[in-house]
Amino acid sequence: MTRICLIGAGPSGMSMLYHLAKMEEQGKCIPDVVCYEKQSNCGGLWNFDWRTGVDEHGEPIHGSMYRHLWTNLAKECFELPDYTFDHHFGKSIPSFTTREVTLDYLSGRWKTVNATKFVRLNTIVKNVVYNPDEDNFTVWARDQVEDKDLPSEQFSHIVVATGHFSVPNMPYFKGVETFPGRVLHSHDFRDAREFKGKELLVIGSSFSAEDISLQCVKFGAKSIVCSSRSGPMGFKWPEEIKEKPLLERIEGQTVFFKDGTFTEVDAIIYCTGYKHTFSFLPDNLRLQTENTLYPPNLYKGIVWIKTGNNKLMYIGMQNQYYTMTMFDVQSFWACRVILGEKTLPERDIMETDMSRWIQKLERVTSIPDGIDFQTEYVMDLCGDSGYQHNLDVKDIFQDLNRKRKESIITYKDNVFKSKFTGTVSCKHHKPFMSVFDDSYDAIVN
Amino acid sequence: MTRICLIGAGPSGMSMLYHLAKMEEQGKCIPDVVCYEKQSNCGGLWNFDWRTGVDEHGEPIHGSMYRHLWTNLAKECFELPDYTFDHHFGKSIPSFTTREVTLDYLSGRWKTVNATKFVRLNTIVKNVVYNPDEDNFTVWARDQVEDKDLPSEQFSHIVVATGHFSVPNMPYFKGVETFPGRVLHSHDFRDAREFKGKELLVIGSSFSAEDISLQCVKFGAKSIVCSSRSGPMGFKWPEEIKEKPLLERIEGQTVFFKDGTFTEVDAIIYCTGYKHTFSFLPDNLRLQTENTLYPPNLYKGIVWIKTGNNKLMYIGMQNQYYTMTMFDVQSFWACRVILGEKTLPERDIMETDMSRWIQKLERVTSIPDGIDFQTEYVMDLCGDSGYQHNLDVKDIFQDLNRKRKESIITYKDNVFKSKFTGTVSCKHHKPFMSVFDDSYDAIVN
Structure with missing residues (x-):
């Protein structure tokens, strides 16, 4: 029986739940899915946490969000084609958004299909074991509010969507x-x-x-x-x-x-970056990688090939130019595989495919190269999964990167044009460096 | 076969290893013991860690030590009778010591019997399971430096000595x-x-x-x-x-x-205190308690009575007036039980004993009461275990408490007399509030 354990309800995990809920809404029979989320809200890194260090239960704080963060990408670089900014806000807003605005946009999409119904908040995964005889996984979790271990559960598939900007690298x-x-x-x-x-x-x-x-x-x-x-x-x-x-x-x-x-x-x-860390996974299931555009041992950047059954997947583990849209097509691709709508090739073909990407990655030596590489990766997933939209926004990325190099101080004052609606963003009322109130109201209203 | 898993190499854990190593030195046959320590040094809270939040492996930082900490107890309150301050330093030092001086003293005692040989540093315990059929425990640990899960191991006894001043209570x-x-x-x-x-x-x-x-x-x-x-x-x-x-x-x-x-x-x-947290233990082995002078479900404040086999023990889980000497007699008592030199009474007698202490605790309403209560507890363990020294330093504690109430600013300038050597401490060269260099050299030399 197909039964999915999804770990993490940030943008990646919620994209997977969005697609499952949407398929269900369209009348498809979807498998049982449980999403474990350590935090008390969906949204992953986009939640602001006043605490640092450990949370009220003694677990390491997930979030790295700061109060006045603005996206360093124009929103046109991560706009989701089936849920545009124009649609969500009912009007044009500036290209560079803030944390509250971004989270509001993302959660607006989840709400359209009630995707949060699958999520168990305040619940940590403590351990996952692969059982070769049954070809399934046992998961041990803990309800942090009740302060109780939950009975272990069996799943056919594990999807790890816990992000990789949580555990500091601090030499x-x-x-x-x-x-x-x-x-x-x-x-x-x-x-x-x-x-x-x-x-x-x-x-x-x-x-x-x-x-x-x-x-x-x-x-x-x-x-x-x-x-x-x-x-x-x-x-x-x-x-x-x-x-x-x-x-x-x-x-x-x-x-x-x-x-x-x-x-x-x-x-x-x-500001020395983060480590890919999965303390709830044993070595045989644990992705070990630097922060790279193509982590090792993941077919299509998603399927962990080392257990051999291809039922452990990772979403969003790449270094990122593309963000929300990449997580979305990865999640859609993973859903289609798990639902049996898409068959994986033989191991040797998967290995050849991974080698091809890793060879290509060796030629990436600049930010523009990286943008091109990840565009190609995202478009490959679009084609391979039958994703309904063309996610290529390479030109916006390259334009943004030029503007950023021209002036790091003013690049967030620029406006960009949405690929999906054709709308050109409106300008902020003042330049970035003079906006000290960046609450939702100040930015949107 | 008796095989001890000791978790934590702070003052409590090291006291247990000290007694085992000493028994071995005296020609006794001691059981196999493995001490898992998360930090890169023995000494627990007495290590200073420049990091906050999580360590270089993503695990919560254990230490709560600050640079200029002086003990809030006179050293005469925690002096170990078989390894006095006079013996360690070869001269009289002031009554209120600093972190470097305290750690130096404690580790001096461990070194006399090479007690650190049992410790696996940089190793976290991930999970412990009690196996009722075999009446033993399986322990899963991870070598943080090698970044590798260790093979699971079986133990007859678990001793938890991880402290309870690490996980913040932060309302x-x-x-x-x-x-x-x-x-x-x-x-x-x-x-x-x-x-x-x-x-x-x-x-x-x-x-x-x-x-x-x-x-x-x-x-x-x-x-x-x-x-x-x-x-x-x-x-x-x-x-x-x-x-x-x-x-x-x-x-x-x-x-x-x-x-x-x-x-x-x-x-x-x-400054809102800490929580007793044992994320590596399942609910059936996990002490759940407020910070109290007599935590529930621990016979003699040590033996976890809920597994029924009395082979899981906790050291140092009490709120503390007595510190090093209490950990020491607790460890000695636990060693004698584990080695079979001391037999535990029937369950009903243990429960009666615990009830008696908890009733007594209800009458504790002040610091002087608390000192008297813990003195009685420590002396009970001394008697019950055949500990060779009389650890009662109630009078020093009460005198110190009076001086602290008289003047919080100057109480650390007082000197006290050692119960074990009769030595009266020397004075600091300057009053506490004017000493800004409290390095080892400045205090000892």
């Missing part, structure tokens, strides 16, 4: 244990106003480093030194932000860089 | 999610210097609230408002510290109290 630097101020990872960053008037060291050179540095300047940080291994980000920064090579060591409040220069700072923010 | 207050500054639990407090010049709200009225408030004033916080449900702590505070009733709500930076007063603060520190 040691000599002397960090002597630093007198706050040392935090971007995972624990909640509100830039904490750092008003402060001198900061930001370690890292990827999206978090760039966005958190700008946030802090916007909300009044005195100065920011960005340090990275991979060389300067090279944007035209506001004068408060300077770039330095990699941090070498820390002595008290003084941070020393590889080039021999040093400065004093009040706090250190690690 | 919600209306509006906390809108507060723009840092909101942290004392578990994540690392260095008071972060709060220099700041106005703080400290929630709570127990030892952490008192100690962290004083720390922050000592290192330059501008003002501190202490808010608590249970009424003012009532000490003669320095002028920077004021007491308020319970927090009612938060609006932006403004915190409102039950009495209608309000103030603006820069950061909120929860």
